[in-house]
Amino acid sequence: MRYHFQDNDMRIDNDPKLDFKDVLIRPKRSTLTSRKSVDLVKNYNFRNSRNSWTGIPIIAANMDHCGTLAMAKALATFQMDVALHKHYHEDALVDFFSKHSHHWYSMGTAIEDLEKFEKVNDRLRPHQGPPPYVCIDVANGYSEKFVEFVKEFRNNHPYTTIMAGNVVTGEMVEQLILAGADVVKVGIGPGSVCTTRKMTGIGYPQLSAVIECADAAHGLGGLVCADGGCTTPGDIAKAFGAGADFVMLGGMLAGHDECDGHDVYNEPNHDDEGNSIPSHMKFYGMSSKAAMDKHSGGVAEYRASEGKEVLVPYRGRVENTVREILGGLRSACTYTGSRNLKELPKRTTFIIVGQQLNTVYGE
Numbered sequence: 001m002r003y004h005f006q007d008n009d010m011r012i013d014n015d016p017k018l019d020f021k022d023v024l025i026r027p028k029r030s031t032l033t034s035r036k037s038v039d040l041v042k043n044y045n046f047r048n049s050r051n052s053w054t055g056i057p058i059i060a061a062n063m064d065h066c067g068t069l070a071m072a073k074a075l076a077t078f079q080m081d082v083a084l085h086k087h088y089h090e091d092a093l094v095d096f097f098s099k100h101s102h103h104w105y106s107m108g109t110a111i112e113d114l115e116k117f118e119k120v121n122d123r124l125r126p127h128q129g130p131p132p133y134v135c136i137d138v139a140n141g142y143s144e145k146f147v148e149f150v151k152e153f154r155n156n157h158p159y160t161t162i163m164a165g166n167v168v169t170g171e172m173v174e175q176l177i178l179a180g181a182d183v184v185k186v187g188i189g190p191g192s193v194c195t196t197r198k199m200t201g202i203g204y205p206q207l208s209a210v211i212e213c214a215d216a217a218h219g220l221g222g223l224v225c226a227d228g229g230c231t232t233p234g235d236i237a238k239a240f241g242a243g244a245d246f247v248m249l250g251g252m253l254a255g256h257d258e259c260d261g262h263d264v265y266n267e268p269n270h271d272d273e274g275n276s277i278p279s280h281m282k283f284y285g286m287s288s289k290a291a292m293d294k295h296s297g298g299v300a301e302y303r304a305s306e307g308k309e310v311l312v313p314y315r316g317r318v319e320n321t322v323r324e325i326l327g328g329l330r331s332a333c334t335y336t337g338s339r340n341l342k343e344l345p346k347r348t349t350f351i352i353v354g355q356q357l358n359t360v361y362g363e
């Protein structure tokens with residue numbers, strides 16, 4: 001139901017929208033005997049670049065804490081990717097992408113970002129070729145200027161796979177795919193260190209955003225990446241069950257040896273050999289004051305920071321966390337009788353739970 005008011009065009013959309021925490025996945029009869037028989041590797045042929053990609057479609061976010069070179073190396077052993085954060089020096093990027101072209105080069109839409117990409121591109125072209133996968137990332141993917149940027153980038157780089165975002169609604173997903181994006185990144189406000197919802201009142205519950213955006217993208221032969229809001233392996237399973245083709249993680253990969261940033265020694269903490277190790281690590285949003293102080297010399301006067309800084313517990317090597325994530329995902333597939341990740345959305349029935357039930361049915 002939609003309300004219309006005489007004095008203004010404000011609307012209230014009454015359709016219930018859901019977050020990961022509002023649902024569970026119903027188990028289904030299964031012929032699978034063991035988690036081991038579940039295949040998490042997916043293969044994609046991209047709509048616009050005509051390029052292909054094979055791997056486990058989980059990507060570390062392009063944040064300067066976890067979108068690192070060390071993270072890329074660690075995740076590559078699991079056939080997972082990193083969207084490398086954009087603050088690396090040109091030389092480091094050339095060196096990295098000359099050896100590891102499977103990962104995502106990420107950039108914003110600022111002139112200096114484009115110039116740096118073109119320089120890296122030119123230096124790599126004579127050898128093994130430019131980075132094939134590029135993530136063009138802005139906080140608000142709704143601007144006309146952003147769509148124009150994607151269009152022009154597509155014209156100049158016809159064979160590059162473009163991931164672009166972030167948006168949360170189907171019509172904008174379609175517009176970005178038609179402008180040349182292969183994968184649209186979905187999520188405004190769900191991030192663990194994001195304060196957009198608090199600072200602006202803008203947002204969209206992430207599970208519904210993924211369901212609606214995936215439907216729009218798949219209708220055009222495009223793909224989506226669910227970005228933000230996953231706090232457990234179960235949330236990742238829900239995102240794939242909702243139709244996500246890729247899932248991007250920040251907070252779940254924070255606090256590991258492969259992350260960059262400040263170690264914090266708040267509590268005494270020792271490894272097996274008695275060496276002092278950090279109890280926590282600092283993790284902050286890429287539009288937080290901490291990030292802007294580090295990369296742009298402070299928060300610009302006209303904008304408020306839309307990210308925060310938190311302390312996350314130090315968790316050692318990321319491979320242990322990754323094993324937990326992949327174990328949870330395999331188990332979700334077994335519970336639903338999905339032999340692989342591709343079958344998961346087809347065999348997913350979400351049931352609405354707890355508090356949200358009261359909101360939906362007005363109890």
Ligand code: 5GP
Pocket residue numbers: 061062063139166187189190191192193194195196227228229230248249250251252284285286287288306307308
């Ligand atoms: P997480 O997995 O930590 O819940 O979410 C990671 C995502 O949060 C990132 O991929 C990015 O889209 C988003 N993000 C990172 N930093 C910020 C920030 O400072 N502000 C906002 N609004 N979103 C952020």
